[in-house]
Amino acid sequence: QKEVEQDPGPLSVPEGAIVSLNCTYSNSAFQYFMWYRQYSRKGPELLMYTYSSGNKEDGRFTAQVDKSSKYISLFIRDSQPSDSATYLCAMSSPFNKFYFGSGTKLNVKP
Amino acid sequence: GAGVSQSPSNKVTEKGKDVELRCDPISGHTALYWYRQSLGQGLEFLIYFQGNSAPDKSGLPSDRFSAERTGGSVSTLTIQRTQQEDSAVYLCASSLFRRDRGYTEAFFGQGTRLTVV
Numbered sequence: 629q630k631e632v633e634q635d636p637g638p639l640s641v642p643e644g645a646i647v648s649l650n651c652t653y654s655n656s657a658f659q660y661f662m663w664y665r666q667y668s669r670k671g672p673e674l675l676m677y678t679y680s681s682g683n684k685e686d687g688r689f690t691a692q693v694d695k696s697s698k699y700i701s702l703f704i705r706d707s708q709p710s711d712s713a714t715y716l717c718a719m720s721s722p723f724n725k726f727y728f729g730s731g732t733k734l735n736v737k738p
Numbered sequence: 739g740a741g742v743s744q745s746p747s748n749k750v751t752e753k754g755k756d757v758e759l760r761c762d763p764i765s766g767h768t769a770l771y772w773y774r775q776s777l778g779q780g781l782e783f784l785i786y787f788q789g790n791s792a793p794d795k796s797g798l799p800s801d802r803f804s805a806e807r808t809g810g811s812v813s814t815l816t817i818q819r820t821q822q823e824d825s826a827v828y829l830c831a832s833s834l835f836r837r838d839r840g841y842t843e844a845f846f847g848q849g850t851r852l853t854v855v
Contacts, residue, residue: 636780660841671742671829671846679841716781718844723835725769725794726844730780 631655634717634729642737647704651717651729654698658719658727661693663702666714666731675715676702707736740764744830744847751820751854759815759850763832771833771844772805772815776826784828787813820854827851 634651641647649663659680664672676691678684678700684691690703700719704711717729743762751757763770772784783797787807798804802821807813817824827849835842 634780662841662843664844664846669848671831671848672844673846674843677841677843720842723842725786725788726771726831726833726842728773728781728783730782731775 631727632717632719632729635732636730638733638735640735640737641707643707643709645707645736647702647707647711647734647736649702649704649715649717649732649734651700651719652698653700653719653727655719655721655727656695656698657721657724659722660720661691661700662718663689663691664716664718664728666716668713672714672716707734709736709738712736742830742832742845742847744828744850746850747848748851749853751852753822753854754819756816756818757820757852759817759828759830759852761813761815761830761832761847763811763813763830764834764845765811767832767834767845768810769833769842770807770813771831772813773829773831774826775829775849779826781829784815817852820852822854825852825854 663675665675666672681695688705692701714731716731770787786794802818805815829849831844831846833844
C-alpha cells in the first residue's frame with residue numbers, strides 16, 4: 629500500500645464549478661499537509677499548507693484535514709480556466725521526508 | 739541561484755545509452771529529492787538525501803538507476819542502459835524547514851524531459 633493515495637483524474641469541470649480534490653493516507657504520524665499546483669511543463673509550487681486537523685481558507689481555496697479518517701481535501705470555489713493544472717497533495721511528519729500523492733489533473737472549461 | 743536548477747532541460751537519447759541528469763538545489767537546503775513523472779504513473783518518488791545520512795533509495799525502479807550527492811549540494815541521477823519506459827520528466831526538489839512557520843516546504847526545479855528513442 630502506498631503511503632499516500634490520490635485519484636489521478638483527469639477531472640473536467642465547467643467554469644464556475646466547485647472542485648473537490650482528495651487524498652487518503654496511511655501513516656498516522658503525518659502532521660503537515662500541503663497542496664502543490666503544477667502547471668504544464670513547470671515544476672510544482674506550494675499552494676496551501678495545513679498543520680494537523682482543521683480547515684484553512686485562502687481566497688477561493690480551502691484545505692481540509694480529517695486526521696481521524698486519514699483524509700485531506702482541497703476545495704476550489706468558482707473555478708477558473710487558469711486553475712487548470714495538476715494538483716498534488718503532500719504530507720510529512722516533523723523533520724522527516726515528504727510523501728507526495730501522484731497528482732490529479734484538473735481541466736476547467738470556459 | 740534563487741531556485742532549484744536542473745540540467746539539461748531536455749534530453750533525447752538512444753536506447754541502451756547512459757544518461758546523467760543534474761540538480762543544483764537551493765543553497766543551504768539539506769534535503770534533496772528526485773522524482774519521476776509520466777502521464778501514466780503520475781509523480782513517483784525515486785530517492786531522498788538528507789544531510790549526511792544514508793540516502794533513502796527505496797523508490798529506485800531498478801539497479802540501472804543510481805544517484806549521488808556531492809558535498810551535500812549538487813546531485814546527479816544516472817540511468818544506465820536506458821530503456822523506452824524510462825522516458826519521463828525527472829524532477830528534483832530541495833527542502834527547508836521553516837522555523838517561523840513550523841513546517842517544511844519543498845521547492846522544485848523545472849525538470850528534465852527525457853526521451854529514449
